[in-house]
Amino acid sequence: xxxxxxxxxxxxxxxxxxxxxxxxxxxxxxxxxxxxxxxxxxxxxxxxxxxxxxxxxxxxxxxxxxxxxxxxxxxxxxxxxxxxxxxxxxxxxxxxxxxxxxxxxxxxxxxxxxxxxxxxxxxxxxxxxxxxxxxxxxxxxxxxxxxxxxxxxxxxxxxxxxxxxxxxxxxxxxxxxxxxxxxxxxxxxxxxxxxxxxxxxxxxxxxxxxxxxxxxxxxxxxxxxxxxxxxxxxxxxxxxxxxxxxxxxxxxxxxxxxxxxxxxxxxxxxxxxxxxxxxxxxxxxxxxxxxxxxxxxxxxxxxxxxxxxxxxxxxxxxxxxxxxxxx
Amino acid sequence: xxxxxxxxxxxxxxxxxxxxxxxxxxxxxxxxxxxxxxxxxxxxxxxxxxxxxxxxxxxxxxxxxxxxxxxxxxxxxxxxxxxxxxxxxxxxxxxxxxxxxxxxxxxxxxxxxxxxxxxxxxxxxxxxxxxxxxxxxxxxxxxxxxxxxxxxxxxxxxxxxxxxxxxxxxxxxxxxxxxxxxxxxxxxxxxxxxxxxxxxxxxxxxxxxxxxxxxxxxxxxxxxxxxxxxxxxxxxxxxxxxxxxxxxxxxxxxxxxxxxxxxxxxxxx
Amino acid sequence: xxxxxxxxxxxxxxxxxxxxxxxxxxxxxxxxxxxxxxxxxxxxxxxxxxxxxxxxxxxxxxxxxxxxxxxxxxxxxxxxxxxxxxxxxxxxxxxxxxxxxxxxxxxxxxxxxxxxxxxxxxxxxxxxxxxxxxxxxxxxxxxxxxxxxxxxxxxxxxxxxxxxxxxxxxxxxxxxxxxxxxxxxxxxxxxxxxxxxxxxxxxxxxxxxxxxxxxxxxxxxxxxxxxxxxxxxxxxxxxxxxxxxxxxxxxxxxxxxxxxxxxxxxxxxxxxxxxxxx
Numbered sequence: 001x002x003x004x005x006x007x008x009x010x011x012x013x014x015x016x017x018x019x020x021x022x023x024x025x026x027x028x029x030x031x032x033x034x035x036x037x038x039x040x041x042x043x044x045x046x047x048x049x050x051x052x053x054x055x056x057x058x059x060x061x062x063x064x065x066x067x068x069x070x071x072x073x074x075x076x077x078x079x080x081x082x083x084x085x086x087x088x089x090x091x092x093x094x095x096x097x098x099x100x101x102x103x104x105x106x107x108x109x110x111x112x113x114x115x116x117x118x119x120x121x122x123x124x125x126x127x128x129x130x131x132x133x134x135x136x137x138x139x140x141x142x143x144x145x146x147x148x149x150x151x152x153x154x155x156x157x158x159x160x161x162x163x164x165x166x167x168x169x170x171x172x173x174x175x176x177x178x179x180x181x182x183x184x185x186x187x188x189x190x191x192x193x194x195x196x197x198x199x200x201x202x203x204x205x206x207x208x209x210x211x212x213x214x215x216x217x218x219x220x221x222x223x224x225x226x227x228x229x230x231x232x233x234x235x236x237x238x239x240x241x242x243x244x245x246x247x248x249x250x251x252x253x254x255x256x257x258x259x260x261x262x263x264x265x266x267x268x269x270x271x272x273x274x275x276x277x278x279x280x281x282x283x284x285x286x287x288x289x290x291x292x293x294x295x296x297x298x299x300x301x302x303x304x305x306x307x308x309x310x311x312x313x314x315x316x317x318x319x320x321x322x323x324x325x326x327x
Numbered sequence: 328x329x330x331x332x333x334x335x336x337x338x339x340x341x342x343x344x345x346x347x348x349x350x351x352x353x354x355x356x357x358x359x360x361x362x363x364x365x366x367x368x369x370x371x372x373x374x375x376x377x378x379x380x381x382x383x384x385x386x387x388x389x390x391x392x393x394x395x396x397x398x399x400x401x402x403x404x405x406x407x408x409x410x411x412x413x414x415x416x417x418x419x420x421x422x423x424x425x426x427x428x429x430x431x432x433x434x435x436x437x438x439x440x441x442x443x444x445x446x447x448x449x450x451x452x453x454x455x456x457x458x459x460x461x462x463x464x465x466x467x468x469x470x471x472x473x474x475x476x477x478x479x480x481x482x483x484x485x486x487x488x489x490x491x492x493x494x495x496x497x498x499x500x501x502x503x504x505x506x507x508x509x510x511x512x513x514x515x516x517x518x519x520x521x522x523x524x525x526x527x528x529x530x531x532x533x534x535x536x537x538x539x540x541x542x543x544x545x546x547x548x549x550x551x552x553x554x555x556x557x558x559x560x561x562x563x564x565x566x567x568x569x570x571x572x573x574x575x576x577x578x579x580x581x582x583x584x585x586x587x588x589x590x591x592x593x594x595x596x
Numbered sequence: 597x598x599x600x601x602x603x604x605x606x607x608x609x610x611x612x613x614x615x616x617x618x619x620x621x622x623x624x625x626x627x628x629x630x631x632x633x634x635x636x637x638x639x640x641x642x643x644x645x646x647x648x649x650x651x652x653x654x655x656x657x658x659x660x661x662x663x664x665x666x667x668x669x670x671x672x673x674x675x676x677x678x679x680x681x682x683x684x685x686x687x688x689x690x691x692x693x694x695x696x697x698x699x700x701x702x703x704x705x706x707x708x709x710x711x712x713x714x715x716x717x718x719x720x721x722x723x724x725x726x727x728x729x730x731x732x733x734x735x736x737x738x739x740x741x742x743x744x745x746x747x748x749x750x751x752x753x754x755x756x757x758x759x760x761x762x763x764x765x766x767x768x769x770x771x772x773x774x775x776x777x778x779x780x781x782x783x784x785x786x787x788x789x790x791x792x793x794x795x796x797x798x799x800x801x802x803x804x805x806x807x808x809x810x811x812x813x814x815x816x817x818x819x820x821x822x823x824x825x826x827x828x829x830x831x832x833x834x835x836x837x838x839x840x841x842x843x844x845x846x847x848x849x850x851x852x853x854x855x856x857x858x859x860x861x862x863x864x865x866x867x868x869x870x871x872x873x874x
Contacts, residue, residue, distance in 0.1 A: 027546060035563060057546040063834040070444040071454075072462040072544045144835040184818045187834045190562050197564075199734050199816065218564060248457070336777070337684055344680040344692065347673060351745065352698050355710040358720065362713065401619045408612040422856060423620055426628075430852040431806030433826040434845045437833065438627035441634050441842065448630040472623050495606060505607035527700065534703025536809035537826065541833065554705035554809065561709060561813075570713075573706045580701035587701075588694035 023251045025053035026258060029074035031061040031147060031237075032188030033211045037274045038078070044270045045261050052254045060188040061147035068093060068242060075246050075255040078239045078262075080208070081147030082299075082306040083314065085240050098240040107236035108262035109276035112296055113140075113148075113155040114209040115227035116196065116216070123203045127229045128159040131204065132177035139202035141192040142185035143320055148192075149185070152206045153320060154309070155233035158302040162231065175323040197224075208235060213275035213290065234296040237276070359577045362570040374571035382548045383556035384575055386464065390552065391532045394471045398528050399521060402479025407513075410487040421484070428477040435473050436541025439466065462544030467552060470538040475531045479524030486520045523590050530583045534576060628849070634842040646843040654820040655828045656847075662736060662824070663804035666743035671797045673744075674751025681752070682759045699748050707745055708813025715741065715814070734816030739824065742811045743804035750803065754796035758789045758866070791866040795859050802855040806848065 030038055035058050042054045057064070057072065065084040068074050069091045077094075079085055088094040099105045117125050123136050131138050143149035156178055157171060164170035182202075186192040189207050196205035197219055204227075205212070212226045239259050246252040261267045268280040272287040284291075303309045313319045364371050374380065405424055409417055427435065441447045443460040453460060460466050494516070498508040536554040543550045551559065553576055560569035635643065646652065681693055699707065715722040715732035725732060732738045762785050770780050808826040816822040825844060832840035 027549075055546050055549055057544055059545065060834060062836070066834070066836045067462065067544055070440065070446060070461050071450075071459050072546075073459055142831070142835070144837075145831070183821075184816060186817070187831055194562055194564075195816075201734070201816065333684075340676060340680050341684055341686055344677055345688070348677070348692060348695055351673075351748070352695050354720065355707070355714060355745070356698065356702075358710055358714060359706065401615060404612040404615040404619075407608055408616050411606050412609050414609075414613075420616065420620065422860075423624055425856055426852060427624060429802050429806070429855050431808060431826045431829075431845075431848050433808050433829050434631075434806075434848050434852075435627075437829060437841055437845045438631040440833070441838070442627045442630035446838070448633060469623070473627070476619075476623060492606060499606070508607075530701045534701075534706070534809075536703060536705040537830075541830070554703050557705055557709060558813075566713070569709060573709060576703050576706050580698060580703075580706075583701040584694045584697055587697060588690065591693075 023249050023254070024051065025055060026075035026246075026251050026254050027055045027057060027073060028076050028078055028258070029057045029064045029068055029072055030078045031064065031080040032058050032141075032190040033148065033193070033208060033214075034058060034078065034080075034237075035190065036214065037210070037271065037276065040270045040274055041262065041267060044266055045258060048261065048264075048266055050257065050261070052258070054258055058188075058190075060141065060145040060149075062087075063145045063187060068245075073245050073249070074242050075249065075251050076239060076241055076259055078237065078259075079147060080235065080237045081150060082236070082238055083150065083310050084147055085238050086306065086310065088240070088242065093242050093244045094240045095243050099238070101241070102239060102259060103263055104279050105236060106238045106240060108239060108259075108267065109271040109278045110234055110236045111208040111210045111276055112232040112235050112294060113152045113206055113229075114212045114232065115229065116205040116207065116212045117203065117225050117227055119223055119225060121225055121227065125204050125227055128156050128178075128231075129163065129174075131156070131181065131206075132174050136181055136204065137183055137202040138178065138181045138204055138206060139184065139186075139192050139196045140182065140206040141189050142187050143314075143324065145187040146189055146192075148189040148207055150314065150320075151208075151233055151235045153324075154299065154303065154313070155229075155231075158233055158297050159229065159231050161302065172319075172323055176325065179323050179325065209277075209291070210275040217275075228292050228294050231295045231297060233302065234298045356577060356581070359570055359573050362567065363574045366567050370567065371571050371574075374565075374568045375575070377568070379548045379551065380553075380556055380560075380568070380572050383551050383553045383572070386467075386551070387533050387553040389464070390468055390471050391529050393468055394475060394532045395525055395528050397472060398475055399479050399525055401476070402483060402524060403517075403521065405480040406483035406487050406517075410484055411492060424477050424480050426477075427473050427475075428481070432474055432535065432537030433541065435470055435538035439470050439473070439538075439542055443469075461542055462546070462550060464550060466542040467539055467550060470542050471532045471535055474535055474538050475528040478528040478531065479521060482520045482524035482527075483517055486517060490516055519590055523587065526583055526586050526590070530580065533579055631842055631845060631849075634838065635846045638839045638843065642839060643843050643846075646840050647847055651819050651823075652825075652828065652844065655823050655825045655844075658736060658739065658822065659805055659824045659826075662739040662743055663801050666740050666747060666804045667797050667801040669740075669744050670747055670751050670800045671793065674748065674796060674800075675755060675793065677752045678755040678759055682756055696752050697749050699746050704746055704807065704809030705813070708742060708810035711738070711742055711745060711810065712814045733814055734818075734822065736815075736822055738814035738816070739811050739822060742814050743807055746807050746810050747800040747803040750800040751793065751796035754792045754799065755789050758792040759785070762788050791862050795862040795866070798855060798859055798862065802852065802859075805851060 028038060035056070038056050042056070045054060057074065059067070061079045061081055061084045064077065064079065065087045068077060068088055077085065077088065085094060085098060089096050089098065102108070115125060117123070123130070125131065125136070130136065140152045141149040143153045156175060160171040160174045164174070184195055184201060186195055189211060192207060193205060193211060193215055195201045197215065209228070216224050216226055239262065241252065241255045241259065246255050262271070265280060265283065268278045268283045272278050272283050275290060277291055278284055299306055299309060405420070409421055440461065442449055443453065443466065444450055445454065445461070460469070494512050495508050498512045503511070534554060539552055540555060543552065543555060545551055545555055545559070553572060557569045557572045560572060677696060681689065712733055714720050715725065715738065717723065717726045722732065732741055766784055767780050770784050775783065806826065811824055812827055815824065817827055825848060829841050829844045832844065
């Protein structure tokens with residue numbers, strides 16, 4: 001008990017005064033479905049000889065960006081979308097060259113929006129087009145709070161742009177139908193998963209392939225089936241050091257070492273075993289059986305880059321708002 | 328009243344009260360322990376001793392240890408102020424202190440975010456002074472103070488109003504100092520009511536969810552209180568773990584009821 | 597007169613006023629001002645657009661109708677419990693009396709966790725209810741169940757003391773005049789406990805309006821169907837839509853304030869009523 005008091009007193013003291021001593025712990029603010037991934041990564045990080053503790057906070061990626069802007073003292077952010085890190089750049093929390101600080105646009109692993117359906121795939125869902133059909137209920141998280149949800153929106157649009165040859169009216173009609181098929185927009189990816197699995201809502205869950213595969217493994221491969229659509233969007237999971245926080249706490253070295261670890265062979269192996277696709281060729285080959293072939297388009301190819309996406313799609317009154325009527 | 332004289336109506340009403348209370352109140356309580364223990368005692372212990380859960384227990388207890396005494400002192404001050412003096416604005420003070428009990432806990436969290444958050448009213452000032460309040464233990468303590476502010480005062484005000492001031496005036500006229508009067512006359516009269524209010528405050532602090540979830544940032548092993556930890560475990564498909572963590576709060580609830588009941592047995596209420 | 601004398605006689609006015617004002621200002625008033633400024637800064641049209649949007653209107657409707665049904669149930673159940681606890685003696689009475697406060701002692705998140713488990717399709721209650729077409733979890737019935745559970749004590753605890761004080765002689769007089777049990781209740785007891793009963797129902801209603809922890813577990817949180825106002829505020833916050841959160845929070849604050857004024861007025865009625873009967 002005494003120890004707890006001391007810890008609490010220290011926590012309160014830390015919260016009101018700048019830290020003078022070199023800290024030994026950092027906070028990683030991360031997206032919702034990465035709970036198990038970072039639990040495993042942090043364990044591996046500790047096993048690799050690092051003496052520092054990494055604390056975790058998880059919620060929808062955009063909700064976390066908001067929390068950091070509000071003062072959540074995260075030393076590093078491991079988000080699932082560039083847009084959310086750009087929000088921190090605008091707020092002066094992250095330097096604007098963050099994407100070049102680490103390899104692969106600072107994205108240690110990637111995934112893609114994929115489908116999880118109930119055993120036997122009763123609604124016969126095989127591609128994006130099936131999701132807009134009448135009588136199909138679709139679950140994915142709120143694109144306003146979750147990077148996961150925004151990737152779903154973008155991937156569906158990327159498919160529709162190809163399918164309808166960029167006929168904007170038809171694309172919007174498809175997306176409106178898709179959004180109208182969603183009974184509930186949870187604010188985070190994990191909440192969307194529980195809505196689908198625990199609350200038995202909906203016929204299909206759209207979430208990152210990593211979550212789709214992990215859920216199947218955890219809740220029974222006889223209960224659910226994974227469906228990979230004909231085309232999906234490359235979902236990079238960017239990481240960044242929060243300069244404003246690490247400069248204040250003096251924790252830059254720890255933050256850097258931790259994020260570097262995610263790009264090492266050990267870090268990549270953990271990510272791959274947790275169903276995230278990785279760029280390390282040897283490890284990707286070793287886990288190839290887990291990941292079906294899929295045609296991926298990038299945000300740059302399909303939409304002309306994240307800056308343009310933010311402006312055209314996600315700004316207030318943008319293209320997302322046109323189809324997301326039930327918000 | 329003996330059993331022989333019970334009318335059919337009386338028996339029906341008593342039976343109905345028992346059956347409904349059983350279904351609505353007893354069964355849920357039993358279920359918590361049944362589910363926590365359904366995978367055996369060993370699993371239960373593992374779940375309870377999981378470091379993040381243990382830390383959540385510690386944080387919840389710590390919050391209560393800080394909040395309850397503060398709200399006792401302030402509650403006594405407030406009750407003394409509004410029952411012993413008449414002054415302009417007295418009614419306004421009574422209404423203000425009642426407000427937190429009638430407003431949604433989410434609103435409590437929101438108002439604190441708008442005051443102390445980075446984009447809030449005092450945000451820039453706090454940032455300039457390098458003070459971080461939101462998403463720290465301090466913020467959890469502040470919203471807990473807010474949501475439980477009325478409990479002690481609420482118990483004391485009607486009691487002290489009813490008791491009047493004769494005893495205290497007598498003590499003063501016999502030459503007692505203000506503090507002596509308080510310790511020897513006022514306090515003994517209101518101690519059970521204080522304890523009663525403290526028990527209610529404690530239960531609410533330990534269980535607060537809505538307000539805390541807005542300001543906590545849910546950092547595992549740091550700012551996750553027990554109710555938040557339970558929610559996270561449930562969301563992580565660890566239902567048994569969630570129930571195991573819930574048993575600690577359920578035990579505190581049962582303890583609260585026993586304490587309350589015995590306080591009532593002492594003639595208070 | 598006595599009050600004026602006591603002002604000079606009793607010490608501690610400055611100290612308690614100072615402590616109280618400081619505390620109320622920092623803990624309650626200042627945060628409320630921060631929110632009012634946020635609402636004040638958004639302009640009437642913007643405010644109106646937010647609070648009268650379809651989704652907001654649906655959330656009010658769901659929250660208010662569920663709270664209404666829950667407080668009606670608790671009015672009846674609470675009256676029954678208060679009656680049984682004050683009028684009869686029976687084994688287990690003390691335990692029943694203590695049990696009534698369980699919902700105040702048990703954290704709302706735990707209540708939500710338990711209720712959602714009880715009413716799931718394989719749960720202790722759900723396995724009997726669901727085959728008969730009565731689904732509780734993730735429907736409005738779930739919201740009502742959660743609201744009922746969390747606000748049971750109010751009616752019991754407001755009616756109980758008044759019921760204890762109904763003069764027995766008045767009841768006996770009525771009986772000797774030939775009144776039936778039902779007449780005694782309807783003509784003598786009911787008018788006496790009515791103000792307390794209504795106050796209890798209002799408190800129960802207010803608490804239900806603000807309930808969050810238990811409801812989010814068991815409600816489906818579907819916009820327009822099972823989304824309550826508190827949850828909508830929470831979502832708006834997460835969306836970084838602070839205007840939306842502030843405007844809706846302001847509405848809940850207004851309702852809370854109105855409830856307080858109402859219960860205070862009922863309290864005054866109760867006192868006047870008791871005085872007149874005496």
